[in-house]
Amino acid sequence: MYSLVLVVCAAALTHSALAAKVCSKPPEVLFATINVVKTVYDVGEEIEYTCRPGFVPNNGQRKYTCQPTGKWPLNTLLCLPVTCPPPSLSEFGVLSYRHVKPGNISYYKDTIIFECVPPLALIGNETATCQADGTWSNIPECRAVTCPAPSGIENGFLNFAVRRTYHYNETVSFSCQSRYVLEGPKYSRCEKTGNWSTKPTCKEPCKMPVKKAVVLYEGEKKRVQSDLKEGILHGETVSFFCKNKEKSCAYTVPVQCVNGNLTLPACFKGTSQANSKQQSVHVRGNVMIHLQALFDQLICLSCTKVTGHLGRPKLRGECTEVLFSFLLYFLGPALITLLF
Ligand SMILES: *[C@@H]1O[C@H](CO)[C@@H](O)[C@H](O)[C@H]1NC(C)=O
Ligand SMILES: *[C@@H]1O[C@H](CO)[C@@H](O)[C@H](O)[C@H]1NC(C)=O
Ligand SMILES: *[C@@H]1O[C@H](CO)[C@@H](O)[C@H](O)[C@H]1NC(C)=O
Ligand SMILES: *[C@@H]1O[C@H](CO)[C@@H](O)[C@H](O)[C@H]1NC(C)=O
Ligand SMILES: *[C@@H]1O[C@H](CO)[C@@H](O)[C@H](O)[C@H]1NC(C)=O
Numbered sequence: 001m002y003s004l005v006l007v008v009c010a011a012a013l014t015h016s017a018l019a020a021k022v023c024s025k026p027p028e029v030l031f032a033t034i035n036v037v038k039t040v041y042d043v044g045e046e047i048e049y050t051c052r053p054g055f056v057p058n059n060g061q062r063k064y065t066c067q068p069t070g071k072w073p074l075n076t077l078l079c080l081p082v083t084c085p086p087p088s089l090s091e092f093g094v095l096s097y098r099h100v101k102p103g104n105i106s107y108y109k110d111t112i113i114f115e116c117v118p119p120l121a122l123i124g125n126e127t128a129t130c131q132a133d134g135t136w137s138n139i140p141e142c143r144a145v146t147c148p149a150p151s152g153i154e155n156g157f158l159n160f161a162v163r164r165t166y167h168y169n170e171t172v173s174f175s176c177q178s179r180y181v182l183e184g185p186k187y188s189r190c191e192k193t194g195n196w197s198t199k200p201t202c203k204e205p206c207k208m209p210v211k212k213a214v215v216l217y218e219g220e221k222k223r224v225q226s227d228l229k230e231g232i233l234h235g236e237t238v239s240f241f242c243k244n245k246e247k248s249c250a251y252t253v254p255v256q257c258v259n260g261n262l263t264l265p266a267c268f269k270g271t272s273q274a275n276s277k278q279q280s281v282h283v284r285g286n287v288m289i290h291l292q293a294l295f296d297q298l299i300c301l302s303c304t305k306v307t308g309h310l311g312r313p314k315l316r317g318e319c320t321e322v323l324f325s326f327l328l329y330f331l332g333p334a335l336i337t338l339l340f
Contacts, residue, residue, distance in 0.1 A: 023066035031055040031079035041066045051079035054108035054132040081107040084130035087139050094120055094142040097128075106130045116142035119167035121192045144168075147190035155180045155202035166190045176202035181234040203234035204260030210268075215240055216252055232257045242267035 023041040026034060032049040041047070045066045051057050060076030067073065084106040089095050097112045106112065110130045116122045124140030131137055145168040152158055156176040166172070171187045184200035191197050208215075208231055213224045216239035222228050232238055239252040242265060253265035 021068060021070035023070055023072055026064065026072045027075050029075060029077050029079060031081075032057075032077065043068050043070070049077050049079075054082050055079035056082055082130070082132060082134045083107055084110070084134050084136055087112070087128065087136045089139070093117070095122075095140070100127075108132060112136075114140050119144070119169060121145040121168040123192065145190070145192055145194055147194055147196055150188060150196050150199075153199050153202060155204070156182065156200070168192060172196075174200050176200075179205045179230065179233060181205075183234075203258075205231050205233050206257035206260055206262035207231040208238075209262055209264045213240065213268075216254075232262070234259055238262070240265050240268045243269060 021043055023043070023045070025039060026041070026047055029049050031052045032055070033052060035048045035050070036045075043066050046063055047066075048063045049057075050062070056079065058078040058080060060078055061073075062077055064072050064075065086104075086106075087097065089097075094117045095114055096117075097114045099106065100111045100113060108130055111127050114122060114126050114128065120142040121144075122140050123143050125138050126140060128136040128138050128140075146165045147168075147170075148165060149163045150158060150161065150166070150172050153174055156174050159173045159175055161172050168190055171189045173187050174182065176182045180202035182200050183203050185198060186200060188199045189197045208224045208228050210224055215222055215224060215228070217228060217232065217236075222238075228238070234257055237254045237256045239254040241250040242253050243250050253267060255263055255265055
């Protein structure tokens with residue numbers, strides 16, 4: 001067994017001693033590439049390093065030859081990053097720049113940010129990058145930009161606006177006429193293009209689409225004919241009562257005012273005669289139906305199931321959570337008195 005291992009070892013040693021010398025991988029140089037990449041190089045073979053884009057060689061040697069000793073000569077090459085000189089600013093005084101990274105030497109891929117003295121507008125790209133060839137990617141310019149006197153908006157007006165031209169980056173603000181709702185940015189800015197940025201719009205209020213009805217508005221009962229003569233504002237909601245014939249009670253349907261448009265819910269069948277305030281409980285089979293007069297309208301509350309005798313009712317899904325919490329908030333005390 002031992003003898004076999006020895007024989008193999010000896011054979012290997014003899015082989016390497018007799019084999020021609022070769023060079024292994026040459027040393028790596030940061031930011032450089034080698035023209036021929038192999039694991040083994042023959043004696044006399046030449047390689048050449050090249051610095052990557054954005055890097056320049058120092059005065060070290062770039063070409064090396066695999067020597068008969070199987071070694072590479074001492075490597076003296078360094079690849080150093082390209083630097084960009086400070087940008088030459090012909091508009092010195094109005095155009096300035098700052099370095100993004102600390103330090104005042106700009107290396108390859110470093111960026112600087114330009115600025116113009118107000119009220120001049122910077123035209124072009126405000127950031128510039130130090131390129132592989134040692135130049136800046138761009139140098140913007142500073143220009144005087146003015147916008148014409150801003151025009152007004154429909155159903156609204158300009159606040160404190162003087163009719164004059166405006167400089168770049170100046171702003172004006174808008175307001176809407178009474179009962180109109182401002183949507184969009186309140187301010188408009190004079191832009192580089194010499195145009196005003198997007199102005200707001202004034203959204204129309206809604207007239208109530210019925211002459212007479214009782215509705216819910218801001219959580220309170222309102223009579224359309226007297227309390228909501230002015231209508232409601234854009235974005236506001238009002239709830240109409242619809243009847244559930246089967247249960248002879250009503251449920252609420254909210255609708256929103258959208259820029260002067262208010263659509264009556266399809267289930268709304270005109271004003272129902274105001275009932276006198278009443279509360280009652282009907283038991284049908286196993287279901288207890290609570291009818292509760294809410295703002296002169298009977299609200300469907302048939303959501304409880306009798307458990308055992310007329311004991312503790314469990315609220316069940318038929319009525320929506322919202323309606324329930326709302327009702328419980330307003331009518332809770334009455335309901336509790338009624339039930340217990
Ligand atoms: C870097 O800035 C310092 C002080 O701000 C200055 O003394 C130095 O000359 C600058 N170096 C270069 C290369 O501009
Ligand atoms: C501005 O230049 C930078 C390079 O310096 C580039 O990355 C950027 O996309 C450019 N921006 C515009 C808006 O052209
Ligand atoms: C424009 O004005 C705003 C203040 O309204 C200011 O914060 C911003 O820096 C200005 N922009 C320029 C490019 O001058
Ligand atoms: C900006 O104003 C120019 C005329 O100065 C016009 O041609 C261009 O359509 C306007 N751009 C926008 C976005 O309104
Ligand atoms: C109201 O809605 C209709 C259709 O949905 C639409 O054509 C109309 O422009 C809207 N009116 C307003 C003032 O938004």
